[in-house]
Amino acid sequence: MRLKGKSVLVTGATSGIGAAIARAAAAEGARLMLTGRSAERGEAVRRDCGPDARFVTGDVAEKGVAERLVDETVKQFGRIDVLINNAGVEARGTIETVTDEDWHRILAVNVTGVFYMARAAVRAMKRQGGGVIVNMGSDWSVVGGRQAFAYCASKGAVAQMTRAMALDHAREGIRVNCLCPGDTETPMLVSGLQVRTGDVVHGLKALGEGLPLGRVGRPEEIAKAAVFLASDDSSFMTGSLMLVDGGNTAG
Template sequence: MSLANKVCIVTGATSGIGLAIARELSLEGAHLVLVGRNVAKGNAIAAELSRQDRKPLFVAADLGDRAAPERICSATLARFGRIDILVNNAGLLINGSALECSDEDWDRVLDVNVSAAFRMSRAVLPSMLKQRYGSIVNVASDWALMGARGAVAYCVSKAALTQLTRCMALDHATDGVRVNAICPSDTDTPMLDLAFPGDDRAAKVQALADTIPMGRVGRVEEIAKVAVFLASDNASFMTGALVPIDGGTSAQ
């Protein structure tokens, strides 16, 4: 599944699933553009993933800034001259039912989880269409495929991201640009602690594991391998797909 010399942008690349995807892309030989808000972590990860022939570019950006996508793409093109793959991983979770969700929380979650992915995808399209080659992978959630309590803005935002995936896939199906999404369930990341607050982490993870047919939560490496497969030419006849990575949860 070599991605040698492919230029890949990964948003939310400084922790969790995004970092795991960046590491997997690096193993496959990709040139990386890492996007995140934490400059110290971003630079440290870029240094960690540097190889003799490949040095990642870190771009500090808050994707709530509408100008950020064009700036990220300009920096990528200036360094590498092309854009082959975009992984829209940056995401935000704020808990709350409809009665508990403020307008500010709603707007922020929808802006980061959907609008930022839309703006990033729109920004990379001119390069991908010009070369008639590109792959966009959106990181959605199994909560995009089913309801969940106490996270109305997050669930709606991830469902909207899957619809963005389908629509863009159809718009560009004959242009050489594929658009797919992964839908992970509970995965051992820092966001797990936000989604399910509690002091006893081991007990919390076990309680979640008990709801999953395979009896455990996911590992970031497992999620990353599927994302990288979708990004690669091994998935060349896949577009518009929503791929659950959920230990069987969505089969229940």
């Protein structure tokens, strides 16, 4: 088991990719600290992950939450070996149509939340002699997307934050990589399709037909990549962007 005995903190763990990562990490032997804004959904995921999993409600965009989560992880498990910065939000719109509220919320969660969590984790990892951070980017970290101005800006920032952290902390034994999924069948994607098209089945089919592999991704496929980056299997990787996008950015 690739994460046996390692303590892993996963943000945004209550649904979609985050929940899939939590379950995959548990199957690989991790001791888990899970967080998200929904206590009900979080407890359901925690139960799926077995006796070595804990759940703490929190919003990563709020100041002080990151320190509390990292401190609780160290308190429960003695250290924090891996941080998976998965929490994220999305809203559609161009630079003309995105609202101020959506712009600030997307940056608060997707950028400032990553900053808060990574800063708290780096401080703890330095004290213990190393660790791993996996930041959740997107295929829109490297290419643009229509009607997603704020989201693209946030995920581009995550890519650059990853590279900068990797350079700053490599000699301290801290590896930092960015996992960049493409379209994946998650509640966030499904709810967005419902709002935009009213036909989720057709929307998923149309998205898939636009990808070289001919389908959208599944959360468990992204979770497998996250486990790889969190484990020693990726021991010579830092500052990398790992694209799991059905070939979307290949052409």
